[in-house]
Amino acid sequence: MAQRPKRTSRVFILVALIMILILVVIVFAFRDKIPGLASTPKSSAVVNLPTAQPAVEMVDVVITTQAVARGATFTADVLGTVKYPKKDFVAGVLFSAPADVVGKKARIDLEAHVPLTSSLVVDTEGGSFTAFQIPKGLVAVSIPMQNRIAAMSYGIQPGDHVDVITTLLFVDLDQDFQSILPDNTALVTAPQPGDPTGKTPAGLTASIVSGKEAAAEGKAVLDPTLNQPVYLQSSESQRPRLVSQTLLQDAIVLHVGDFPTDEGAAAGTPGAAPTPTPTPAPGGQAVKVAALPDIITLMVPPQDAVTLNYLVYAGAKLTLVLRSAGDDQRVQTDAVTLQYLMDKYAIPLPSKQPYGLSPRVDALIIPTPGASQYNISNP
Numbered sequence: 001m002a003q004r005p006k007r008t009s010r011v012f013i014l015v016a017l018i019m020i021l022i023l024v025v026i027v028f029a030f031r032d033k034i035p036g037l038a039s040t041p042k043s044s045a046v047v048n049l050p051t052a053q054p055a056v057e058m059v060d061v062v063i064t065t066q067a068v069a070r071g072a073t074f075t076a077d078v079l080g081t082v083k084y085p086k087k088d089f090v091a092g093v094l095f096s097a098p099a100d101v102v103g104k105k106a107r108i109d110l111e112a113h114v115p116l117t118s119s120l121v122v123d124t125e126g127g128s129f130t131a132f133q134i135p136k137g138l139v140a141v142s143i144p145m146q147n148r149i150a151a152m153s154y155g156i157q158p159g160d161h162v163d164v165i166t167t168l169l170f171v172d173l174d175q176d177f178q179s180i181l182p183d184n185t186a187l188v189t190a191p192q193p194g195d196p197t198g199k200t201p202a203g204l205t206a207s208i209v210s211g212k213e214a215a216a217e218g219k220a221v222l223d224p225t226l227n228q229p230v231y232l233q234s235s236e237s238q239r240p241r242l243v244s245q246t247l248l249q250d251a252i253v254l255h256v257g258d259f260p261t262d263e264g265a266a267a268g269t270p271g272a273a274p275t276p277t278p279t280p281a282p283g284g285q286a287v288k289v290a291a292l293p294d295i296i297t298l299m300v301p302p303q304d305a306v307t308l309n310y311l312v313y314a315g316a317k318l319t320l321v322l323r324s325a326g327d328d329q330r331v332q333t334d335a336v337t338l339q340y341l342m343d344k345y346a347i348p349l350p351s352k353q354p355y356g357l358s359p360r361v362d363a364l365i366i367p368t369p370g371a372s373q374y375n376i377s378n379p
Contacts, residue, residue: 169240
């Protein structure tokens with residue numbers, strides 16, 4: 001009986017060893033899923049040692065050291081150089097020495113530290129500075145700004161892109177006389193014998209009635225009431241027929257107003273408004289009022305310049321419309337006539353009625369603020 005406890009303790013020890021062994025097996029089997037026991041694989045990454053980069057060959061490039069106004073002449077004190085990769089240097093576009101730029105002029109306003117290229121500078125040998133602002137293939141032509149409506153309320157500035165609308169009046173002409181129809185009629189008498197002057201062959205004479213006795217040519221129509229032809233003459237001269245159409249699209253504005261006559265003004269404030277004109281004000285003090293421009297210069301293809309020249313001298317009305325910035329789209333437009341308005345916008349021809357307005361309206365009335373547009377006196 002004394003050996004039973006000893007045998008029992010051995011059984012407990014054996015069971016404990018088996019449990020520890022099982023626990024070790026479980027831990028080893030699930031070591032990757034237990035935090036802190038995951039095996040760390042040996043690093044197989046190859047460490048690349050830095051290699052020496054080949055030296056980049058550098059060259060000098062000319063830059064501005066301070067702001068340069070458009071049209072100003074480059075001098076040595078406003079130029080400098082910076083290092084630039086030789087592989088990116090383009091000969092004929094970039095400048096490598098300040099001496100290559102000194103004496104030339106700035107095509108546009110330049111900020112400090114701007115690398116200079118051939119497109120940013122112009123030579124000063126001969127010609128005007130304005131000519132350097134015109135792109136190749138275009139010409140500059142000036143046209144009148146006839147009123148504030150035609151000039152877009154004077155809001156157009158140099159560099160804007162505009163369309164040009166033309167408005168014309170057409171009349172019928174006698175093709176031989178090139179005069180407005182209808183022609184005047186005159187009475188021609190038959191030749192009579194016995195010309196005392198001897199100016200006509202065989203002593204014949206002829207006379208033509210003209211002046212006040214001449215009448216405008218009319219037309220014969222059949223009167224439906226009388227059932228006989230009558231001769232009608234117009235009660236007024238021929239009415240011109242109005243038409244408007246887009247003439248040019250995407251023209252570039254070079255200048256608004258007159259160009260400055262001196263080089264300094266051109267370099268300082270290109271495109272500036274005319275000098276203000278002092279105007280007396282109530283109280284004796286002068287108030288400066290800027291003179292409104294009455295001319296504008298556009299850059300267009302040569303053929304369009306000829307067209308504008310013809311229309312200006314023909315007395316056509318030209319209206320400028322401002323395009324959105326960056327919009328170079330060409331749009332096909334329809335010419336506008338009275339018939340187009342009636343058809344496009346369904347405007348009816350008013351029918352004749354047995355009643356009307358009083359007082360009679362012969363012209364459109366523009367209302368005046370603070371005043372009545374009608375002036376009817378009661379009896």
